[in-house]
Amino acid sequence: MSFFVDYIWLVPLFSLIAFLIISTGNMFVLHRNSRISAYLTLSSSFLGLVFGVLAFIYCYISENIWFERTFSWISVDALSFDFGFMVDNLSATMVVMVCFISLLVQIFSMGYMKEDPEYSKFFGYLALFNFAMCFLVLSPNLFQAYIFWEMVGLCSYLLIGFWYWKNSASKAAYKAFIVNRVGDFGFLLGMVAFGIFTFNYWINSDLSFLSFSDLNMAVFYLKDVFGGYSVVIIGLLFLLASCAKSAQFPLYVWLPDAMEAPTPVSALIHAATMVVAGVFLLARMYPLFEVSSLLMGAVVVIGIFTALLCGVFALFERDLKRVLAYSTCSQLGYMFFAIGLGAYSAGIFHMFTHSFAKALLFLAAGCVVFALGGRQDIFEMGGLRKRMPVVAYSFLAGVISLSGLFFSGFYSKECIFQAVFESGNIWLSVLFCAIGILTAFYLFRVYFLVFEGEENRSVGEVRSIPFSMIFSVCTLVVVSVLFGFLLGGHFGIKSFDELIYYSFKEGYRPSFLLVILSVCLSLSGVIGAYLLSKAGKRVYLFENLRFVVDWFYENVVSRVFCIVSKLFDFVDRYIVYGVVYICGLLVNLFSLLLRSLSSKNIGVYVVLSMGWLILLFIVLYGFKELFV
Amino acid sequence: MLEVSLVHYIILSALLFCIGLCCVMVSRNLLRIFMGIELMLNAVNINLAAFAYFCDGMVLGGQVFILFVMAISVCEMAIGLVIVVALSRHSENIDVNSQDVLEDKQ
Incomplete structure (x- = not known):
């Protein structure tokens, strides 16, 4: 079994091979736009998933492993930059999630992108993304993480601008890239600052430079030698990086525009995997954040503000995919919030449940967009449940899960709620309740507007949805329903906080009263949305907010x-x-002076050279003590 | 009767060198420049012979070196004279200052 942990680097490698084959084949027009590229990508993700699952099972059985294998990539004197991989419970779980969602999204894309002229390019990019993302979560040190951090950003840029002939898509791609650059700048500065300040620590320890293992020792060193402010400044730089990648308040603007990408991309990159890289970075750098209450406070404030602000934006949005994008920002805010409160495993748990639920919602939305021939305005839809019942019920399952009523989202949200409640801050609790209502409200508003109510006359013909799309949506429904039950601490299976924790097992068991309160709040949001849709009122009020x-x-x-x-x-x-x-x-x-000396007369040159020679002799004679 | 010593030879060779150098400096005729160069080489040869005679008479290193210098100067002269002949056929004068075919005349 440990074989799979040893060889987990094969997971990204499969995807890289798939990408290389597709790109070279495309370049030499060997198999342009053939199905081969899709099958290659699919099989690479599938193999990756198998390896990932087996490695995960190994991690699950053994107690909190930390397996690291690296080789020295660049070594200068005592300093060595290592390259390799590292497996702990967090990264093993992330690999499984990334491969699983990748696989389903790729199956979905086989139907969704069927008629696209650049079919194989799309799959090539997906394979490249899978490679970069898997290596990012397996990175053993900050330096390697930075490389793949940039690489997933590049994939995001390429895929947002995939339909580059659309002006809005290419603009959105630029926007995403530039905004992410701000974050990458933070990452780079933070990494360099951290590396320079703790240089002596790394030199004296036998760890590789900037390694994630024993990060807390490095942080203690930093705090002891340079004081608390250095920790705060470096932490803020990393927070900036996380904010850009995970679309948090000052830098969230790229995510709604990134919905110009094909829907499978939105599901994979801009909802489930890449955007959680910011949260992942927070989790990896948690020892740094933990030592400063100021930093934790900053994370909480950013998280809760984004959750609230983007929730409000989602409420007034009329584009189906943009609502989900704002919802993603808002939910990522939840995770920041949880991690900032110290509920490390609750935040990570929410990241997983959210990824599955949001991928499901996006794929279901993709089915709707596909069926309606590209229309995304939710006011132009209505009564679609009768036309496509499977999609409608899948969407409903995702909405229920995400708003914390039931299914997986329920468990993670209750954990966070418990953490908020135990923090004892009344204002945070109130804000959290407000966000809970808001989430249920805007999600169910979308559901009611799209699938329930009067059938909209302007919908017209509905295209039939290919089997591959339905298949991946249904699989995601099963997973996003069961995932929370499985890791919620029932049936003798390890609960999530026993699986992934930092320094101590939190063991947030939601108390009965809080559960009732939270479900009631969400239900009130649902009822509000229902009443609003019944009343037929469309919220235009703050549309331009x-x-x-x-x-x-x-x-x-x-x-x-x-x-x-x-x-x-x-x-x-x-x-x-x-x-x-x-x-x-x-x-x-x-x-100019020297040039005037030159002439046609050869004698002048001879005189000059002799003159210089004599001068040289005189000078040498003058300094003869130096040469003896 | 004055004894002929090393200093006399050195002065002779220095004078010969200066004469050769002046010849190279002032003359415009290519043939005369060659003569000057030849004088300078011979001045060096006198130096070599004198030092060899006065400083290490047994080894003959300096004298052997003179043979090399002479051989080289002969080769050089052969090539130099060929150039002079070619030049005089080509432009009918061997004045070095008027040889400006490579000049960039714009």
Whole structure:
């Protein structure tokens, strides 16, 4: 069994091979846009899933393993950058989740992208993404994590702009890339700062540089030698990185626009896997965050503010996929919030349940968009439950799970709720309840508008949905329903916080009263949404609210940025370049002098060379003490 | 009667070298430049012979070296004279300052 842990690097490798075969084949027009690329990608993900599951089972049986295998990649003096992989319960579980959702999304895409002219390119990108994401979660040190962190960002950019002929898609791709760049900048700075400050620690220990193992010792060293503020500053830089990747408040703007991507991409990258990389980074860097209450406070504030703000935006949104995108931001805010409160495993648990539920919702939404021929406005839909019952009930299952009424989402949400309640902060509890109501409200609003009520006349013909799409949606329903039960601490199976924990097992068991309270709150949200849809009122009131933030970025941030850039441009152009130019000018002037000596007369050259020779002799004679 | 010593030879060779150098410096005729170079080489040869005679008379290293210098200067002269002949056929004068076919005349 330990074989699979030893060889877990094969999981990303399969995907890389698939990607290489597809891309070279495409390049040399060997098998352009043939089904081979889809089957290659599928089989690589499937093999990866098998390896991942077996490795996970091994981790599950053994008690909290930490298996690391690396080779020295770059070594300078005592310093060595390592490359390799690392398996603990967190990364094994992440690998299983990533491979599983990847596989289902790829099956889904076989139907969804069937008529796309760039069919194999799409699958190539998906394979590349799978490679990068698996290696990101298996990274044993910050340095390697950074490489793959950038790589998943690249895949996201490529896939958002997949339909590049659409102006909005290419703009959205740019936006995602640039906003993520801000975060990557934070990651890089944080990593470099952390590496420099704790340099002596790594040199004296036999650990590899910036390794995740024994990170808390490095953090203690940092705190002892450089004081608490260094921890806060480095932590904030990492938080910036997490905020960009996981679409949290100041940097969430790219995620709703990323919905320009094909729906399977939204399901895979912008809901289930890549966007949780930020939360994953928080979890990996948890020792750093833990030592400073200021940092934990910052994580909580960002999380809860994003959860609230994006919940409100989701409420007034009319694009089906954008509602889900705002909901993703909001739910990621939950996870930040939980981790910031110290409920480490509750936050991670919510990450998993959310990933399954959100992938399900996106795939179901993809079915709707596919059936309606690309329309996404929820006000133009209605009564679709009779036309596509399977999709409707799957969507309902996802909505129920995500709003914490029942199924998996229920368990994770109760854990977080318990953590909030035990933190004893009344305002946080109230805000959390408000967000609970809000979540149920906007999710059920979408459900009622799309699937219930009067059938909308303008819908017209509904395309039949291919089997592959229905298959992956149904599988996800089963998983997202069962996942929470299985890891909720029943039937003698380890509960989630026994599986993945940091330093201690939290053991949040939701008390009965809190469960009742939370379910009632969610139900009130459902009833509100139902009444709203019955009344037929459409909320147009604050529809443009979300543009405020975009306006702010476009008109304030980019203006300020322009001014700063112009300043730097001035400095570069006239001061830095000026110095260089003056140096060149001086050389030029001197050479003008020398140039006047040159003539056609060969005798002058002989005289000059003899003169220089004599001069040289004189000088050497003068300094002869130096040479003896 | 004045004894002929090393210093006399060195002065002779220095004078010969300077004469050769002046010849190279001032003359424009290629043939005369060659003569100057030849004088300078011979000045060096005198130096070599004198030092060899006065400093280590038994080893003959300096004298052997003179043979090499002479051989090299003969080779050089052969090539040099060929150039002079070719030049005089080509442009009918061997004034070095008027040889400007490679000059960039724009």
